[in-house]
Amino acid sequence: xxxxxxxxxxxxxxxxxxxxxxxxxxxxxxxxxxxxxxxxxxxxxxxxxxxxxxxxxxxxxxxxxxxxxxxxxxxxxxxxxxxxxxxxxxxxxxxxxxxxxxxxxxxxxxxxxxxxxxxxxxxxxxxxxxxxxxxxxxxxxxxxxxxxxxxxxxxxxxxxxxxxxxxxxxxxxxxxxxxxxxxxxxxxxxxxxxxxxxxxxxxxxxxxxxxxxxxxxxxxxxxxxxxxxxxxxxxxxxxxxxxxxxxxxxxxxxxxxxxxxxxxxxxxxxxxxxxxxxxxxxxxxxxxxxxxxxxxxxxxxxxxxxxxxxxxxxxxxxxxxxxxxxxxxxxxxxxxxxxxxxxxxxxxxxxxxxxxxxxxxxxxxxxxxxxxxxxxx
Numbered sequence: 456x457x458x459x460x461x462x463x464x465x466x467x468x469x470x471x472x473x474x475x476x477x478x479x480x481x482x483x484x485x486x487x488x489x490x491x492x493x494x495x496x497x498x499x500x501x502x503x504x505x506x507x508x509x510x511x512x513x514x515x516x517x518x519x520x521x522x523x524x525x526x527x528x529x530x531x532x533x534x535x536x537x538x539x540x541x542x543x544x545x546x547x548x549x550x551x552x553x554x555x556x557x558x559x560x561x562x563x564x565x566x567x568x569x570x571x572x573x574x575x576x577x578x579x580x581x582x583x584x585x586x587x588x589x590x591x592x593x594x595x596x597x598x599x600x601x602x603x604x605x606x607x608x609x610x611x612x613x614x615x616x617x618x619x620x621x622x623x624x625x626x627x628x629x630x631x632x633x634x635x636x637x638x639x640x641x642x643x644x645x646x647x648x649x650x651x652x653x654x655x656x657x658x659x660x661x662x663x664x665x666x667x668x669x670x671x672x673x674x675x676x677x678x679x680x681x682x683x684x685x686x687x688x689x690x691x692x693x694x695x696x697x698x699x700x701x702x703x704x705x706x707x708x709x710x711x712x713x714x715x716x717x718x719x720x721x722x723x724x725x726x727x728x729x730x731x732x733x734x735x736x737x738x739x740x741x742x743x744x745x746x747x748x749x750x751x752x753x754x755x756x757x758x759x760x761x762x763x764x765x766x767x768x769x770x771x772x773x774x775x776x777x778x779x780x781x782x783x784x785x786x787x788x789x790x791x792x793x794x795x796x797x798x799x800x801x802x803x804x805x806x807x808x809x810x811x812x813x814x815x816x817x818x819x820x821x822x823x824x825x826x827x828x829x830x831x832x
Contacts, residue, residue, distance in 0.1 A: 626651025
């Protein structure tokens with residue numbers, strides 16, 4: 456909340472949105488820190504990008520890791536140029552692409568009086584528009600910005616109850632521990648000990664279609680897979696590519712830097728932009744990995760448009776087989792959220808009876824919704 460008596464401006468709303476984005480990236484931003492950030496930016500002026508960035512580092516961050524996360528979110532939220540090696544953004548001597556339509560400013564001014572607020576408001580507006588754009592239609596600069604946004608997304612992996620019970624201040628009475636404590640006191644009453652089941656991270660399995668019909672989406676979907684892989688402990692997120700053959704990508708995507716990880720994945724995948732034989736590749740996955748327990752009890756996400764060159768019946772049978780061992784099966788189709796789309800392809804019609812969630816996957820907004828479905832599975 457903003458302190459009483461302060462007028463909330465459009466710039467304040469954008470700055471508060473930035474604090475929420477920083478919190479989603481893993482920084483513990485409290486209400487007091489957000490208020491301090493607004494007060495600091497009101498003093499230094501939001502028109503000074505360097506001062507605004509420094510104000511955020513001083514008020515929102517408490518550790519070197521927080522500084523790194525803050526700077527990453529700052530660059531993509533305010534659409535700043537990349538920082539120089541010293542960490543100071545370069546002066547903006549030319550306008551960036553897709554920042555402001557001509558009619559977003561105040562038509563009654565020449566821009567001199569509103570210069571301190573318009574760039575930040577424009578950046579947030581452009582970012583919101585980008586959230587709903589079809590990623591296959593983006594130009595290279597917009598795809599680079601979207602990649603940075605995906606790298607800063609907050610990710611929460613699903614959990615499941617653990618088999619073992621652990622001591623806790625609430626829960627079921629732990630009779631054994633309570634009795635032992637009483638015996639140590641020579642039979643005198645002791646504190647009642649309790650226990651309850653803990654939680655463990657549930658495995659997530661991602662199958663990314665890299666065929667020619669998915670070429671406009673596969674790159675960013677692999678970036679999303681890399682973000683998920685980095686969010687969990689080793690072995691809890693498994694990534695595969697499917698097309699004409701099955702390729703295990705988890706090891707390649709364990710590199711911390713997303714560019715290096717995507718380059719390593721590109722070297723491993725032999726059928727990039729090739730054909731689609733989903734039924735055969737899912738059969739290979741079920742035989743080699745599903746039977747070994749990789750998909751058993753896991754949240755399985757398939758990124759594919761469902762175009763199948765092989766027998767749709769085989770695809771349906773393999774998806775049904777996968778569903779029997781998975782905890783939840785999610786199918787993400789980039790055409791699902793487009794106007795006029797109907798699931799009439801043979802492959803999609805074969806898999807729909809066996810999936811728990813059939814989601815769109817063509818924009819940043821749909822990827823954010825997918826992360827929520829995975830976290831709540």
